[in-house]
Amino acid sequence: MPQDTNYDTFAEAYSAENETSLLNGFYERPAMLNLAGDVRNHRILDAGCGSGPLAAALGERGATVSGFDSSEAMVDLARQRLGAGAELLVADLGQPLPFADDTFDDVVASLVFHYLEDWVGPLSEIRRVLRPQGRLIMSVNHPILYPWTNPGTDYFKPTKYSDEHTFNGQAATLTYWHRPLHAMTDAFARAGFQIEVVSEPPYSTDAPAEIVPPQFKDRESFLSFIFFVLRAK
Numbered sequence: 285m286p287q288d289t290n291y292d293t294f295a296e297a298y299s300a301e302n303e304t305s306l307l308n309g310f311y312e313r314p315a316m317l318n319l320a321g322d323v324r325n326h327r328i329l330d331a332g333c334g335s336g337p338l339a340a341a342l343g344e345r346g347a348t349v350s351g352f353d354s355s356e357a358m359v360d361l362a363r364q365r366l367g368a369g370a371e372l373l374v375a376d377l378g379q380p381l382p383f384a385d386d387t388f389d390d391v392v393a394s395l396v397f398h399y400l401e402d403w404v405g406p407l408s409e410i411r412r413v414l415r416p417q418g419r420l421i422m423s424v425n426h427p428i429l430y431p432w433t434n435p436g437t438d439y440f441k442p443t444k445y446s447d448e449h450t451f452n453g454q455a456a457t458l459t460y461w462h463r464p465l466h467a468m469t470d471a472f473a474r475a476g477f478q479i480e481v482v483s484e485p486p487y488s489t490d491a492p493a494e495i496v497p498p499q500f501k502d503r504e505s506f507l508s509f510i511f512f513v514l515r516a517k
Contacts, residue, residue: 289399289458291334295357297454299335310491312423312509313338316394319421319483319513323347326389329413331377332396336362339370342392350388352381377406383413390414393422395509398460401444403468407475411516420477420514426484426507430462440464465510472514481513 291298302308316338320328324346330339333351335358343349343366351366352375353359362372375382377396391410397403410420431439446459472479486505493501500506 289456291353291355292357294451294454294456295335295355295361297452298456299337299358299361301451302335302337304495306487306491306495306497307508308337310495311485311487312395313341314488314490315483315485315509315511316392316421316423317341317345318485319481319511320345320390320392323390327387329383329388329391329410331391331393331410333362333372334358334394336365336370336372338392338394340365347390350383377409378402381409381413385412386415387413388415388418390419390421393420395423395425397422398425398462401442401461403463403471404474407471407477411476414516416516418516419480420516421512422514423509423511424468425460425462426510427463427465427468428507430460432507442467468512472512476517477514478517479512480515481511483511483513485511 320342323342326347328342328347328349330349330351333339333353336351339349339351339362350371351362352373354374354376356374359372359374363370366372373382378400391414400406430443430445431437437443443462444459445462446457449456449458469479484505484507
């Protein structure tokens with residue numbers, strides 16, 4: 285996807301962190317799998333597959349999974365994880381996708397869309413490759429996150445911003461687009477989707493106590509991402 289964040293420069297560090305971090309391993313990924321439900325015999329496209337942990341988990345649940353990412357380094361890591369037989373491509377969500385119409389039962393887009401300024405074009409492409417009544421299951425930064433962490437900013441104004449992170453000891457800068465909730469839902473409707481589920485889930489009870497920050501230990505949930513299940517009209 286077109287973005288200012290170059291995952292090629294820290295792909296291995298991000299992938300290692302992603303495996304067991306609270307945000308990814310015990311919050312975002314379990315929530316995506318829970319929303320996907322029974323995927324046996326489903327053909328699924330992992331849009332922005334990264335190093336492939338979600339694709340691998342869906343495959344273990346009986347799905348046939350194809351994936352793509354704009355980062356060549358991430359796709360190389362996904363090939364190492366999923367094997368030479370997996371259909372994995374370097375592709376850009378901001379461009380026409382290299383898949384035929386009506387190909388997939390489901391598309392998963394895990395922490396991808398918050399990198400994009402425009403949502404309607406990419407959503408329309410996903411709608412094209414989905415079979416009729418297919419699902420898009422997606423997670424993005426929660427729209428309250430940016431105004432919470434940047435007091436005084438305008439929640440209603442789409443805004444480009446960057447955050448500094450450390451992944452497995454390596455510093456990295458991620459650049460996102462904040463948009464209010466109504467802008468998200470407007471884009472879904474314009475691209476031909478209807479909302480089935482909006483989820484703000486708890487983190488997994490399997491999370492080891494040592495990775496849960498002290499301020500979260502007496503809470504079942506916290507807000508970092510928001511999750512949607514969308515149905516292609």
